[in-house]
Amino acid sequence: xxxxxxxxxxxxxxxxxxLYLLILFNLYLIQVRQSAFFAYLGKKQYNVTVSRxxxxxxxxxxxxxxxxxxxxxLSAFILPNQLNEPEKLKSFLQKEFPHAYKxxxxxxxxxxxxxxxxLSDTQKQTIxxxxxxxxxxxxxxxxxxxxxxxxxxxxxxxxxxxGLFGIELQFNEQLGGTPAVYSLEQEARSGNFYFKKETxxxxxxxxxxxxxxxxxxxxxxHDELNDALEKWNAKEGAVVVMDPNNGDIxxxxxxxxxDPSDMSNVDLEKTKNKVVTESYEFGSIAKTFAAxxxxxxxxxxxxxxxxxxxxxxxxxxxxxxxxxxxxxVLSFSEVVELSNNIGIAKVxxxxxEKLYDHYINIGLGKKTGIPFPGEQSGFVNHPANWSKQxxxxxxxxxxxxxxxLQIAQAxxxxxxxxxxVRPNLILxxxxxxxxAVYNSQTISLLKEILENTTVRxxxxxxxxxxYRVMSKTGTANLLVDGQxxxxxxxxxxxxxxxxxxxxxxxxxxxxxxxxxxxxASTVAAPLFGRIAQKIVIHDKVV
Amino acid sequence: xxxxxxxxxxxxxxxxxxxxxxxKHSKVIRLSYCKQKSEQQKEQLTQQVQDLTQQLYRLKERSxxxxxxxxxxxxxxxxxxxxxxxxxxxxx
Numbered sequence: 001x002x003x004x005x006x007x008x009x010x011x012x013x014x015x016x017x018x019l020y021l022l023i024l025f026n027l028y029l030i031q032v033r034q035s036a037f038f039a040y041l042g043k044k045q046y047n048v049t050v051s052r053x054x055x056x057x058x059x060x061x062x063x064x065x066x067x068x069x070x071x072x073x074l075s076a077f078i079l080p081n082q083l084n085e086p087e088k089l090k091s092f093l094q095k096e097f098p099h100a101y102k103x104x105x106x107x108x109x110x111x112x113x114x115x116x117x118x119l120s121d122t123q124k125q126t127i128x129x130x131x132x133x134x135x136x137x138x139x140x141x142x143x144x145x146x147x148x149x150x151x152x153x154x155x156x157x158x159x160x161x162x163g164l165f166g167i168e169l170q171f172n173e174q175l176g177g178t179p180a181v182y183s184l185e186q187e188a189r190s191g192n193f194y195f196k197k198e199t200x201x202x203x204x205x206x207x208x209x210x211x212x213x214x215x216x217x218x219x220x221x222h223d224e225l226n227d228a229l230e231k232w233n234a235k236e237g238a239v240v241v242m243d244p245n246n247g248d249i250x251x252x253x254x255x256x257x258x259d260p261s262d263m264s265n266v267d268l269e270k271t272k273n274k275v276v277t278e279s280y281e282f283g284s285i286a287k288t289f290a291a292x293x294x295x296x297x298x299x300x301x302x303x304x305x306x307x308x309x310x311x312x313x314x315x316x317x318x319x320x321x322x323x324x325x326x327x328x329v330l331s332f333s334e335v336v337e338l339s340n341n342i343g344i345a346k347v348x349x350x351x352x353e354k355l356y357d358h359y360i361n362i363g364l365g366k367k368t369g370i371p372f373p374g375e376q377s378g379f380v381n382h383p384a385n386w387s388k389q390x391x392x393x394x395x396x397x398x399x400x401x402x403x404x405l406q407i408a409q410a411x412x413x414x415x416x417x418x419x420x421v422r423p424n425l426i427l428x429x430x431x432x433x434x435x436a437v438y439n440s441q442t443i444s445l446l447k448e449i450l451e452n453t454t455v456r457x458x459x460x461x462x463x464x465x466x467y468r469v470m471s472k473t474g475t476a477n478l479l480v481d482g483q484x485x486x487x488x489x490x491x492x493x494x495x496x497x498x499x500x501x502x503x504x505x506x507x508x509x510x511x512x513x514x515x516x517x518x519x520a521s522t523v524a525a526p527l528f529g530r531i532a533q534k535i536v537i538h539d540k541v542v
Numbered sequence: 543x544x545x546x547x548x549x550x551x552x553x554x555x556x557x558x559x560x561x562x563x564x565x566k567h568s569k570v571i572r573l574s575y576c577k578q579k580s581e582q583q584k585e586q587l588t589q590q591v592q593d594l595t596q597q598l599y600r601l602k603e604r605s606x607x608x609x610x611x612x613x614x615x616x617x618x619x620x621x622x623x624x625x626x627x628x629x630x631x632x633x634x
Contacts, residue, residue: 055588071596072589139589146599193578195571219604464622533622542625 048186049200051179056141057206059154059167059175061215062248062427066146067154068168073142076115076127076135080107089134096126117159118142120264143168144261147215149222151260152273153252153372153425154211165271167209167425169373177206210427212248217241220534221251225508228527229255232513238274239531240408242505244415244496246431247424249370249405250504250535252276274509275408279376279401282492283476284339284458284520286359286397289410290348291336291449293358295442299350302333302445308343316345319389324475324519336449337457339473341396348395353383355394361437362410364402368423378402397474404507407494411505414450414470415496418443450495459493461525464532466542471495471528473520478512488512493524497532502541506531 030038059068083089093101093115100115107113115135116123127135141161145154155166163172180203185196221239229237241251258270272278294300308327313320323341327334335343348355359365365380381390381399393399405423413420418438424431450470453459459471474492477484494507508527536542600606611617 066599069592069595069599071592144596144599146603148603148605193575195574216604223605223608537620537622537625542622542627 046185046195048184048194050182050184052182052203053141053179054177054203054205056143056157056161057175057177057208060208060210061147061150061213061218062211062250063214063216064210065215067150067211067213067215069144069146071142071144072139073117074119074124075117075138075140076119076123077138078104078113078115078134078136080104080110080113083134085132085134089132092130092132092135096123096130120262145259147218148259148261149253149257150213150215150218151258152254152271153213153218154260156260156263156271165373166273167211167372170371171209175206175209177204179203212250212424212427213252214250214538217251217535217538218253220538221531222253222255222257224527224530224534225253225255225510227530228508228510228523232510232515232518232523234510234514234523235512236274237508237510237527238278238404239509239527240275240404240507241531241535242408242412242423244412244421244503244505247409247412247421247433248427249408249423249425252405252425273372273374275404275507276370276372277374277376277403279378279403279406280490281398281401281476281479282407282490283397283474284341285407285472285474285492285494286400287336287339287344287395287474288414288446288450288472288494289359289362289364290344290355290395291332292362292414292438292442292446293351293355294332294347295445296358296438297351297354300332300347302331302448304332305329306332306335306343306346308335308340308346311342314342316342316392317349317388319392321345321392333449333452334457336472337453339458344395345392348391352391353386355391356380356383359394359400362413363420364400364406364410368403368405368409370405370423370425372425375405376401376403378406397476404492404509407492408505408507411494411496411507413437414443414446415498415503415505447496454495458521459495459525459528461521462493462495462529462532464497464529464536466499467532467536468498469495469529469532470498471525473525475520489518491518491520491523493520493528495528497536499536499541502536502539504532504535504539506535 055070143157155168156164158164163169181201183198184194187193225237225239237255239253252275254274258266307329310328312326313322321342327340359380367375367377378401417440418436420434422432447470454469454471458473462471476490478488491510497504508524510523513523
């Protein structure tokens with residue numbers, strides 16, 4: 001072995017040693033000095049944290065029929081920074097989804113952008129036909145409502161499947177549950193599978209809500225209401241049906257209705273539950289409550305003769321009072337039966353400020369406590385704010401507003417011989433009844449008046465052979481820009497249908513009928529009667 | 543010689559355990575894949591159930607049934623006066 005060969009061998013040996021040392025040093029840097037950084041990079045690639053909501057719980061009616069179900073809906077999206085055919089996509093979006101086109105122009109290389117969420121069948125077909133690879137479809141959760149006429153009660157969810165109004169909003173947390181959070185060690189190649197799944201936070205599934213609504217009755221009431229609106233060319237209407245024995249709301253209808261499953265072009269006005277969220281001056285319906293107050297205070301007897309002046313316009317304590325039909329001397333019972341404003345105003349003067357106390361006692365001017373968003377409390381003018389006209393106005397239903405539900409609640413109290421009941425919309429809720437606020441003798445006198453009103457008074461058209469019907473109508477002018485508009489009226493009929501132990505309270509309401517001879521007795525009373533007939537047939541109480 | 547056997551057995555035992563460890567791990571992954579595929583299938587089936595339920599309730603929609611009954615079958619609304627209660631003794 002020559003010396004030069006030895007030198008070269010030693011040199012190569014040390015070069016390799018140096019290289020190995022370099023590798024070892026590099027390994028030291030990666031594994032020891034920068035281990036945290038590389039561990040972070042690795043984790044970022046493999047570990048994903050995913051939140052997953054359980055399916056939103058259903059809403060049922062009292063018979064177990066679904067009112068809200070889950071459905072899968074499609075949403076279209078694009079990845080603006082990875083487009084294959086940008087020009088073709090832009091011209092398509094400009095034509096079919098102009099809103100998305102505008103967004104794309106502003107997007108400035110965004111990673112993700114929705115084209116449209118909750119696609120309709122037509123939109124889905126349009127996207128499939130164009131065969132653009134850049135538009136991708138995503139499955140999202142949505143809701144389907146099998147009973148559209150219950151839309152104003154059940155409500156709907158927004159694009160993120162969160163309650164927007166109605167029961168969906170009121171019970172959003174209960175229906176939605178809480179999400180489970182998982183940490184996944186994902187397979188990096190496909191991204192579809194994972195090696196390891198750890199639960200970071202246990203989720204809770206949503207709990208279903210069962211309403212007291214009977215979807216068959218809801219449909220029947222809605223059907224009759226629609227027919228009445230069509231017949232009278234009226235703007236809108238509402239109906240509420242209650243079981244006074246337990247306060248269950250069996251039907252709560254508003255019309256014109258909307259389809260909660262298709263919210264693409266909905267008129268927001270139609271989504272209102274008019275029974276709960278709108279309060280009006282209902283007019284002569286209040287004579288029922290004024291009569292109850294007068295009877296409770298022993299301020300008049302049923303056969304006491306009241307001079308109603310024989311004119312359509314008269315003065316009570318110097319204040320002008322109008323009534324629809326002129327009557328001479330009537331008994332107190334007939335004053336209510338024939339709905340004479342002059343007569344009721346004269347009798348109401350006898351109890352003065354106590355009228356207000358009775359209205360509040362009946363449940364007017366305060367919320368019923370029904371679990372429904374946006375419930376109105378109504379208003380009864382307090383004696384501290386009274387003018388000379390106030391007591392007179394209050395006796396026939398002005399200077400006070402209430403909801404249809406408050407009227408139904410008051411009639412339930414009458415049906416229960418003076419014991420108040422809280423309206424109930426959730427089937428599992430505990431029945432809440434209070435101590436009787438009126439004695440049964442007073443209530444039986446009032447029932448006699450209401451029965452006579454149906455037999456020979458203003459609600460003859462609500463009469464039903466073989467049933468005891470106790471009802472009262474009210475026609476009232478609407479307040480438009482601070483003045484009562486005689487052309488715009490609301491027509492209401494409220495009452496109790498009874499056969500033996502069976503009782504139902506019905507309130508029917510129609511707004512702005514556009515035809516001649518429209519009064520509550522011709523518009524609302526027949527509607528009340530037809531709904532009552534449908535209910536007793538449905539309940540097999542014939 | 544004894545030492546050689548001991549070393550061999552020691553090495554083979556370790557290789558054997560390593561093999562089993564790898565086998566166990568791959569089996570866990572395989573089963574995990576199966577589970578995930580089943581989960582995906584379950585989701586698809588749930589979705590199908592939802593679609594079918596939706597179809598069912600669309601067909602049971604009351605206003606559509608009413609329209610069919612009135613237009614196709616000539617049925618009319620029932621009035622209370624038309625309803626008679628039948629008892630065991632006959633019509634009441």
